[in-house]
Amino acid sequence: MKILLTGATGYIGSALAEHLAAAGHQVVALTRSAEPQPDRGWHAQLVGDTADPASLAGAVTPDIDGVIHLAPPSGDADVDTAVIEALATALRGTGRPxxxxxxxxxxxxxxxxxxxxEEAPTDPIDIVGYRPRIEQRVLAxxxxxxxxxxxxxxIVYGRGGGIPAILVERARKQGVPEYYGEEGVRWPTVHVDDLAELFVAAVERAEAGTLxxxxxxxxxxxxxxxxxxxxxxGVSAAPHAVPVEEAAEVFGPLFADALALDQSVSGAAARTGLGWRPGRPGVVAEIESGSY
Structure with missing residues (x-):
C-alpha cells in the first residue's frame, strides 16, 4: 500500500515509517518543510501543514491507498475537524483506510x-477535552x-523518547526521581515499536468504524x-512525590494534570481482533537497562 503519513518526522512517526516500509508499504510523508530527508527511507515527501487545513487540499491523490493521521492536534477543534475533512474527502466511497x-x-x-x-465512556481531561468529538468525527x-x-x-516509551525521557531528565537535573500527584498513580504504557506494529495492523486489516x-x-x-x-x-535517592500544583509550575497545569492521571486500560482487544503481539521489554526494564 502507498500510505500518506502525517507526523512522519516525529517520535512515533519515525518508528512507524520504518515499520510500514519493513511490511512492504510505501510511505508518503507529509512534512511542513520541503527540505529533502533522504535518510528517512520514505517513498515520497509531500509538503503540507496540519495547522493549515487548506494546505492539505489534494494531498490524498488517487494513488494513495490509505492515510494514517499521526500529527499532534492543533489545540483548535475547528482546525482539527477541517484537517479530518481535508484528508478523508478523497477516501469516501473507496473503502480505503x-x-x-x-x-x-x-x-x-x-x-x-x-x-x-474500548467500550468505556470517555471523560477527557482538559488537555484532550475536545478529542472525543474528533474521534467520533473520524468514525462517522x-x-x-x-x-x-x-x-x-x-504512554509511549522506547528509543530513549516519550514522556519517560522527561522523568529521566528531571531525575538527572533535580538529583531525585520524581512522580506527580498521588503515590498510587498508574500509567498504561506501550513501547513505540509495538505501537508502530499496531498501526500497521490497523491500516492493513482493522474494520471500518473500529476503535x-x-x-x-x-x-x-x-x-x-x-x-x-x-x-x-545515576540517582540513588528514593522517588519523590510532587504535588500537582508544584508540577504545574514546571509543566503547565494541563500537562501536570495528565502526568498525575491514574489509569488502568486494557489493550486486549487489539490482541484478539488484530493479532497484535506487543513483545518489547516493559517500560521499567526499558528505562533501567534499555535506550534511556
Missing amino acids: FVYTSGVWVLGATGEAQEVG EATEGVRAVVVRPG WHGVGEPATPVRDLARAAGRAA
Whole structure:
C-alpha cells in the first residue's frame, strides 16, 4: 500500500515509517518543510501543514491507498475537524483506510475499574477535552465508505523518547526521581515499536468504524517508573512525590494534570481482533537497562 503519513518526522512517526516500509508499504510523508530527508527511507515527501487545513487540499491523490493521521492536534477543534475533512474527502466511497491517532487520556481517571476497554465512556481531561468529538468525527466516515479507524495509544516509551525521557531528565537535573500527584498513580504504557506494529495492523486489516487501545502494560505504577528513571540517571535517592500544583509550575497545569492521571486500560482487544503481539521489554526494564 502507498500510505500518506502525517507526523512522519516525529517520535512515533519515525518508528512507524520504518515499520510500514519493513511490511512492504510505501510511505508518503507529509512534512511542513520541503527540505529533502533522504535518510528517512520514505517513498515520497509531500509538503503540507496540519495547522493549515487548506494546505492539505489534494494531498490524498488517487494513488494513495490509505492515510494514517499521526500529527499532534492543533489545540483548535475547528482546525482539527477541517484537517479530518481535508484528508478523508478523497477516501469516501473507496473503502480505503483512514487511521486517526487519539490517546487514552480521553478516558479520564479510571478509578477502581481495572483494565477498561474500548467500550468505556470517555471523560477527557482538559488537555484532550475536545478529542472525543474528533474521534467520533473520524468514525462517522465509516458511513461514507471510508475504512475509518481510531487508535488510542497509552504512554509511549522506547528509543530513549516519550514522556519517560522527561522523568529521566528531571531525575538527572533535580538529583531525585520524581512522580506527580498521588503515590498510587498508574500509567498504561506501550513501547513505540509495538505501537508502530499496531498501526500497521490497523491500516492493513482493522474494520471500518473500529476503535483500538494501543496498550502493552495496562497499569504501571508511576512510582516504579520514577525509581527506574533515577537509576537511568545515576540517582540513588528514593522517588519523590510532587504535588500537582508544584508540577504545574514546571509543566503547565494541563500537562501536570495528565502526568498525575491514574489509569488502568486494557489493550486486549487489539490482541484478539488484530493479532497484535506487543513483545518489547516493559517500560521499567526499558528505562533501567534499555535506550534511556
